[in-house]
Amino acid sequence: MRRGRSVERNNRADVVADASVGAALGYSRPGSYEELRAVLSSGTARLPKKLRQVAIHLWQHPTAVALGTVTSVAGEAGVQPSTLVRFAQAFGYSGFSDLQDAFKAHLADGGREGRDQWEEASGSEAARLVDGFIRSSTTSLGGVRDRLDLAQFEAMSQTLAAADLIYIIGSKRAFSLVSYVSLAFANLGVRNLALDNVGSTAFELLRCASPSDAVLAVSFTPYNSITPELAASAAQRGVPIVSMTDSAFSPLVPVSKAYIEVIEESFSGFKSLSATLAVAMALVLSVEQRRAEAVSPTQNLPSRGASGLVRAHEKLEGD
Amino acid sequence: MRRGRSVERNNRADVVADASVGAALGYSRPGSYEELRAVLSSGTARLPKKLRQVAIHLWQHPTAVALGTVTSVAGEAGVQPSTLVRFAQAFGYSGFSDLQDAFKAHLADGGREGRDQWEEASGSEAARLVDGFIRSSTTSLGGVRDRLDLAQFEAMSQTLAAADLIYIIGSKRAFSLVSYVSLAFANLGVRNLALDNVGSTAFELLRCASPSDAVLAVSFTPYNSITPELAASAAQRGVPIVSMTDSAFSPLVPVSKAYIEVIEESFSGFKSLSATLAVAMALVLSVEQRRAEAVSPTQNLPSRGASGLVRAHEKLEGD
C-alpha cells in the first residue's frame, strides 16, 4: 500500500504511454475490478507460464489478494513477489499496490458475487440437487471429526510408511479414491501401485507383494467386489494390510493390521465421498511426513509438517 | 499488516498477560470481530473522548478499517495514528495490525462467524492433518454455493441429457472425478464412456463421437494434460462439449457449449475435490431426471426428482 486511500490515484497516462512492459502486452490500466476481470479472461491465453498462474490465482482468490500483502499473495500463488509486481505492471498498473486497490475497491462494495442469484433460484431443481449434495458432504465431513479413531490412523500411517511398495486396491466407488490416493502418493515420491484390475491382473500383481510391502484396501458396503478377496489373499502371505471402510463388519477388518471407519451421508441415494477423501489425503501426508522424518530425523520441524510445505507449491494439481 | 495471512494468528496469550495497558482497561483481546463488537458496544461509554471517537468510527466503518492503513483510518476518524495504536492496545491487541486482522478475518468470510472455534487441532499431528483437510473441503463446499452459475449448470445438464452417448474425459486429479461420474451415470442407466486412455486409445475412441453425442470434460490448473486437446479435437468435429473446470482461463472454456467453474481450497498444497464432486453428482442426477421426464413427461412428479428416488435404494454403493 503506497497511498493512503485508493481514491486519488495519480495520473498514470504518462506511465502507460512509455511503459515498455505495459505497451508490450498492449494493456491499459483497467480501472475497476470488473474491467480487470474482463481483460484477464480475454487475454490470458498468451501469457507466460508464471504470469498465467498469477492471473488464475487472482481470479480464484480475489479476497485474499485484497486483504493480503505481496508476499502472502505471491506465496499462495506460488511465485515470487517480483513476478506479481511485473504482472501488475504488465497490465498497466504502477505496481502491486495499485492493482490491489482495484481488489480492495471491489471488496469494499458488493464484494460477494452471485449470492442473490442463489436465493432467487433456490426453487429450481438444480439448486435443490446441488444444495443436497453440498449438505450431505458437509455433514459427512463434520461427522468424521468426532468419530475418527486417531490411534488406528497412526497405526495405518506407520505401517504404510514402513512399506517398501504400497499396493492400493479398491473397486467401483472406492476406485475414485484409489486413483486419487495413488496420484497423491506418487506426487510426493512415495512408491505405490494402484491395482485397477485392467486386464484382470490384480491377483497376479498382488502375488508379488512381500511382507515388507503393504496394502491399502478400500471397500464400502455391501463389500461385493473383489477387494476383500484380494486383501485376504495378500494377508495370507503375510503382507500387512491397512484399510479404509465404512463399518466394523467389513470383511477387510479381520485381515487388517489397522483400519479406519468413515461413515458418509447420502443424498438421494448417492453417498458422499468427501469425508473419506479428506481422511485419505491426511493419511497420505502423514505417511510422507513419517518418511521424511525417517530420512532426516532432526532436520524437520516437528509440528509444522515441513515436508508437507517445503517440496512444492502445489503438489496435487492439474487436471 | 505484519503477518502474511490473518488466519493463523500467533498466540498472544503472553502479550495479553503482561500488557499493562490492556490490563488497565481490563479488556482481554477479543478473538473475533463479533466479540470485539460486543466489547465495543458495552464499554464505549466510559472511554476518553478521542478513544470513544475511534470506537464509533470502527463500529461504523469496519470495511474501511480492514482495507485501509493506520494512517488512512486515523485520518478518517480524525485522530492520530498513535491514538489508534493505543486504542488497539487498550483492548488487548498488540497493535493496530493485530486489531486489523480481526476486521480482515471478518471481511474475508463475508461476515460468517467461527473458524476459530474449531479449537486448533488437539495436539497430534494426525489430528492437525485431518482437521486441515476437513476444513478445506468444508470451505470449498461453502464457496461453491455462492459462486456456482446455475444457468450454465442447466445448460450442461440439458446438453448431456440430449446426448446419445456421453464421453467423459479428465486426467490426473480429474480422473478420480471422471471414474466416479462414469460409475454414477452407469448405475442410473445413462450410457457413457469414460476415456481413461489406457492403451492411449482416447483420441481414437473419441474420433467416433458424433454431434449427437456429447463430451463432459474436466480439467484443472495448470491444464497440462491431454484433456484440452481431446476436447478441442472433438469440438472441431461438432461434438458438443460441456466442462467442469476451475477458472475462466481454462482451455476448455473456448471450446465448450457450457461450463461451470468450481474453485477448491487447498490445504498443505493439496486441493480438495469435495465441491467439484458435489456439483458433479448434482449434474449426474439432473441429467438422469431430464431423461426420465423426457420418456414419460407427465408421469413423474416434477419437483421431487422421482426418478432419482424410485429406482433403487442405494444407487451408488459398494466398494
Next chain:
DNA sequence: TCGATACTGGCAAAAAACTTCCATTTGTCA
C-alpha cells in the same frame, strides 16, 4: 545444436507503514 530472446527467481535498496516515545495539552480533584 547454437544463439538470441524472454522469463523467472532472489536480493538489496527504497518506500511505506507501524509503533514507541516524549512533550504538551486537557481534565480533575483538592
Next chain:
DNA sequence: TGACAAATGGAAGTTTTTTGCCAGTATCGA
C-alpha cells in the same frame, strides 16, 4: 487556583512491505 493524572499530538525509530535490478534458466527460432 494549583497540582496531579490522564490523554493527546507529533515526530523519531523500527519493522515490514514493495520495487528495481541482475544473473541464471528456459524457450523459441534458425
